Amino acid sequence: MDVDLFKSINDQFGHETGDAVLCRIADLLRRFEREVCIAGRMGGEEFVVAISGLTSFALAQFAERVRNELAALDHGDATRNRAVTVSIGVAEGTTRTRFQRLYSAADRALYDAKRAGRNMVIFSSGLPDPQSREQAERDQFSFRWPRRKA
Numbered sequence: 001m002d003v004d005l006f007k008s009i010n011d012q013f014g015h016e017t018g019d020a021v022l023c024r025i026a027d028l029l030r031r032f033e034r035e036v037c038i039a040g041r042m043g044g045e046e047f048v049v050a051i052s053g054l055t056s057f058a059l060a061q062f063a064e065r066v067r068n069e070l071a072a073l074d075h076g077d078a079t080r081n082r083a084v085t086v087s088i089g090v091a092e093g094t095t096r097t098r099f100q101r102l103y104s105a106a107d108r109a110l111y112d113a114k115r116a117g118r119n120m121v122i123f124s125s126g127l128p129d130p131q132s133r134e135q136a137e138r139d140q141f142s143f144r145w146p147r148r149k150a
Contacts, residue, residue, distance in 0.1 A: 001066070001088040002110055003045035004118040009079065017078045018045075024073055025086075032066065047086075048103070056092060056123075063088050063121040071119065085119035092124070 003009075003025065010018040022045060029039035029047060037051040054062060071085045089110030091102045105124035113122040 001047050001049070001070075001086045002114070004085045004087055004114075006045035009082075009084065013079055020078055021075055021084055024075060025070060025084075028069060028073060029066070048106075052095075059090060059092065060121070060123070063090050067119070067121055087113035087118050088121040089113055090121060090123045 003021070006018065006021075009021055022041070025047065026039075026041060029049060032049065033039055036053045037049065039047060039049045042048050049066065051059070051062065067086060067088055071083060073084065075082070075084055087110055089106040089108065089112065091105035091109060093102045109122040109124040113120045116122065
């Protein structure tokens with residue numbers, strides 16, 4: 001995932017504000033981390049979330065939830081209440097899929113999301129062959145969303 005129009009945040013509000021925005025995004029992503037989900041900053045304004053054990057449908061729901069929650073983050077006066085959104089590229093694989101292949105496919109989907117208008121989730125079209133895809137979906141389980149504290 002990549003923060004949309006991040007350079008304009010740095011240019012308009014300063015690098016200190018840009019850093020604060022990135023920290024708030026990282027804090028939110030940290031809430032999603034579980035045994036089957038890790039998140040990290042790849043550099044600049046780009047983050048990666050790796051998650052296992054989801055069906056395609058659950059993965060789409062997860063990605064949309066992340067996108068929506070990041071868009072709803074309140075950055076307050078620091079950005080003069082400007083909305084900060086992300087574009088997300090998603091790639092699916094199996095335990096045998098190399099990280100570089102997944103990363104490249106997700107990166108292509110991310111740029112498709114940017115070209116299509118930003119603030120959206122796009123799935124990579126590079127899917128595993130049907131037999132391994134069927135096996136992967138049989139092996140997947142439902143993701144249980146963490147309960148929000150009131």
